[in-house]
Every structure is written in C-alpha cells, then in structure tokens.
Amino acid sequence: xxxxxxxxxxxxxxxxxxxxxxxxxxxxxxxxxxxxxxxxxxxxxxxxxxxxxxxxxxxxxxxxxxxxxxxxxxxxxxxxxxxxxxxxxxxxxxxxxxxxxxxxxxxxxxxxxxxxxxxxxxxxxxxxxxxxxxxxxxxxxxxxxxxxxxxxxxxxxxxxxxxxxxxxxxxxxxxxxxxxxxxxxxxxxxx
Numbered sequence: 001x002x003x004x005x006x007x008x009x010x011x012x013x014x015x016x017x018x019x020x021x022x023x024x025x026x027x028x029x030x031x032x033x034x035x036x037x038x039x040x041x042x043x044x045x046x047x048x049x050x051x052x053x054x055x056x057x058x059x060x061x062x063x064x065x066x067x068x069x070x071x072x073x074x075x076x077x078x079x080x081x082x083x084x085x086x087x088x089x090x091x092x093x094x095x096x097x098x099x100x101x102x103x104x105x106x107x108x109x110x111x112x113x114x115x116x117x118x119x120x121x122x123x124x125x126x127x128x129x130x131x132x133x134x135x136x137x138x139x140x141x142x143x144x145x146x147x148x149x150x151x152x153x154x155x156x157x158x159x160x161x162x163x164x165x166x167x168x169x170x171x172x173x174x175x176x177x178x179x180x181x182x183x184x185x186x187x188x189x190x191x
Contacts, residue, residue, distance in 0.1 A: 017082040019174065020105040031135040031156055033191065040111050041085070041103035042067050043125040051088050051100040052171070053142045060102045067122050068104060072115035081105040083172035083186070090167065101125075132188040133157045133164045141185050146171045150187040157189065164189035 020041075026033040044063045048054035061084075068078040087101040103125060106114055114124055135153040139145070150169050157164045170188035 017080055017174070018105070018107050019082045021108075025131070028156065028160055031133055031153055033162070034132050034134050034188075036130050036132060038129040039127055040106040040114055041125045041127050042106060042117065042122060043101050043103040044119075044122045046100050046102060047097045048100070049091065049097055050143045051086055051098060051102075052146060057102075063119055063122050064102060064104050066119065067115075067117050071118050073118060074115040076115050078110065078115065079107055080176075081107055082174040083184075086169075086171045088169040088171065090169070103127075131191040132170065133162060133191055134186050134188050136184060136186050138181075138183050139185065140183065141171075146185075146187055149185075150189065153187055153189055157191075162191060164191050 020036070020039060022034045022036045024032050025035050042064055044060045046056040046060040048056040051057060068080060070077045072078070081104055083105070085103045085105075087103070089099045090096075091098045106124070117123060133153055135149055135156075137149055141149070146169070150166075150171075154164055154166060166189070168190070170190070172186040172188065174184035174186075
C-alpha cells in the first residue's frame with residue numbers, strides 16, 4: 001500500500017494533469033455556466049453518509065487508482081487526469097447512507113480504445129453531455145464544505161433566474177494531496 005501511495009503522490013506532483021474538457025457558456029459573479037461534452041470516465045460506486053470524509057472514500061479511490069495503475073484488460077498504466085468527480089445522491093433522511101459515484105476522466109487518447117477494468121465493481125461510464133452551473137473554490141473541503149458551497153451556488157443561480165437541480169450534487173477535485181496552496185475544487189449543479 002505504501003508503494004501505491006508513493007506512486008500516487010508522485011503522479012500528482014510530477015505531471016501536468018489532463019483536465020476533462022468543458023466550455024464556459026456564461027460567466028456570473030462567483031460562478032459560471034458550462035457545457036460539458038459526452039466523455040468516458042472510469043467509475044466506481046460507494047455508499048456512505050460522508051462520501052468525501054467516510055471510510056468508503058479511500059476504498060473506492062484505490063479501486064479506481066488500481067485501474068489506472070495497470071489493473072485493466074490491457075495491463076496499461078494510464079496517466080492520472082483531473083478532476084476526480086463525485087456524483088452524490090443523498091440518503092432519504094438524516095444520518096442515512098447516500099449513494100455516490102467517484103470517477104476519473106479517461107484521457108483523450110484512450111476515449112476510443114478504452115482499457116476495460118478487471119475489477120467487477122469498476123466500470124467505464126459513458127457520461128452524456130450536460131450543462132452545469134459551476135463554482136470554484138480553494139482549500140481542503142470535506143462533505144460539509146462541499147454542501148455549503150453547493151447551497152451558495154444554488155442560491156446565486158436562482159437569484160440570476162437560472163434553474164438548477166439540487167440532486168445530484170456533483171463535486172470535483174483537481175489537485176493531489178501534496179498541493180497545499182491554490183487548490184482547485186468545484187461544485188456542479190445540473191441545469
């Protein structure tokens with residue numbers, strides 16, 4: 001596990017990560033509207049009250065990391081990309097386990113000939129094109145901070161007359177754990 005963690009930290013620190021493409025269609029004060037194209041992502045589902053802070057987060061992350069570390073049908077090491085996204089469906093009531101999907105963007109050069117996962121819990125997701133309201137912020141957010149930012153985004157969009165969904169909540173992290181300043185985090189709400 002230490003070798004995997006070292007490799008992960010090195011990959012985040014040493015390379016310019018390819019970022020999933022999107023187009024900013026309109027800029028607002030503190031947020032923007034985006035058009036995100038249909039793309040492939042490698043994904044894994046988790047269940048937890050706290051998708052970012054709970055125990056399942058690490059388990060799901062390392063399943064996805066194992067895929068890019070060569071545990072796929074082509075035994076190919078795949079470059080880390082950004083962002084790591086979460087699609088979160090909250091539980092029905094207070095303190096109820098929610099369903100979330102954590103995903104890594106498949107690099108552009110593998111969008112057509114994508115290696116298939118060998119772990120049955122990991123799958124290639126053909127995410128359809130979507131339009132989102134997006135808010136960017138810094139720091140090391142956990143579940144509460146992501147929720148606060150999503151609530152702020154929802155309010156700002158409503159004040160501008162833009163209809164957004166409150167479920168699912170999308171979150172995105174663009175930096176590895178070794179980046180301590182100018183970190184890029186986002187919340188997305190579907191439009």
